[in-house]
Amino acid sequence: MVWLRRTFDSTVGMKWLMGITGLFLTLFVFVHMLGNLQVYLGPDALNTYAETLQHLGELLWVARVGLFTIFVVHIVSAIRLSQLNRSARPQGYAVITPQVSRYASRTMLMGGLIVLGFVVYHLMHFTLGLVSPEQFHLQDAKGRHDVYAMVVIGFRQPLIAFSYILAMVPLMLHLQHGASSFFQSLGLNYPKYNNLFRAVGPVLSAIIFIGNCSIPLAILAGLVPYPVAGH
């Protein structure tokens, strides 16, 4: 139990928590994007995918509770660490000249909090159907929850489309630093592999940014058809 307390109460331990939870959240965000991209395969593909997830039953709840726990640990550790970090320098410098750090690494808390705000909105929109209930209850020809229609109709509203695109900016910055940073937090730093570790953040965050933003942009441009013949 001393071991657990050290992990949750020391600066080094909490960085492990940040690193592990950050890694899982990053993997989730990446896989989530792959799922989203199936919108390009048409309504049947996307709705089948959505139905498969829904039919996981208990497994879906295990995944949801797991993800939620990881998210909470990430946020709580982030806030506690940020408080410690802030109080470690009560009086700031008049002049600061950063030598190597990037904007993304200096704004992790702010970016993270904006992402949190977006996640809440996003869940209300597409998971709970509180934002546009009339689009949420659509059904496709096979009587399934019509996720395809919900997404396409949703993103044909420029305001919603642009708010999603805007939200991807802080996520990209968060991952630009975070998806390289967790290697170091988890004790991985080897000169032979460091170039690789330090490339993961920028590359992965760019892929996720482009992949996710392409969807509202393509829909706004009318490249994703709806209604589709036969549906």
Next chain:
Amino acid sequence: MRVTLKIWRQKNAAATGGFATYTKDNVVAEMSFLEMLDALNRELVEKGEEPVAFESDCREGICGTCSLVVSGIPHGPGKGAATCQLYMRRFKDGDTITVEPFRARGFPILRDLIVDRSAFDRIIQAGGFISVNTGGTPDANALPIAKEQQELAMDAAACIGCGACVAACKNASAMLFVAAKVSHLSLLPQGQPERQQRVLNMVAQMDKEGFGACTNTFECEAACPKEISVRFIARLNREYMRASWGDK
């Protein structure tokens, strides 16, 4: 050349400080930054004013006594050099240079540019001793150490404990210092018997002194006059978790 200096002045630990502006003439490129401050102080004394308090000792970059944040950079511009190795040729005629103390809760200001860095001593003390058998001089080569291992340990041991890593970090984290000290001993056979307790105690003391955590911005490595690598912080993270797990 002539430079304008904006220097942090603070009477004592309890006083609220502020910047004072001085114009320094007759600066030559060959002067070190500290010599330039010496010259400024001579002028201040001649005018009957209090000289600027700052620390220095060896003035050749090995003792870790000098500090100063020069225009937003601990130990000033330039890689791998302490403030005493900073020369006025880095600056141009007419430059304004801001000089501040290292700022951290763990390094309270004593006066002007002097901070109390004894928190580092307490962290070292928390690390404790190493066990060495007494007796006659050991045989040479009785204790073989791989070359890479030895070199890595010596890279870590190059830390002079100046505190620039804390000063440069946005979180005022002492992680690079602690990582260097922990790694140096944990890489060598002499450091093995107390290896686990050492890292746990040093990190606990570091947290108790009020230093922040690591965000992996790597500003510490850039500011370090001995260019200690952040790879030692990753090693500290490994050492800490292994020790913590082994000491349930």
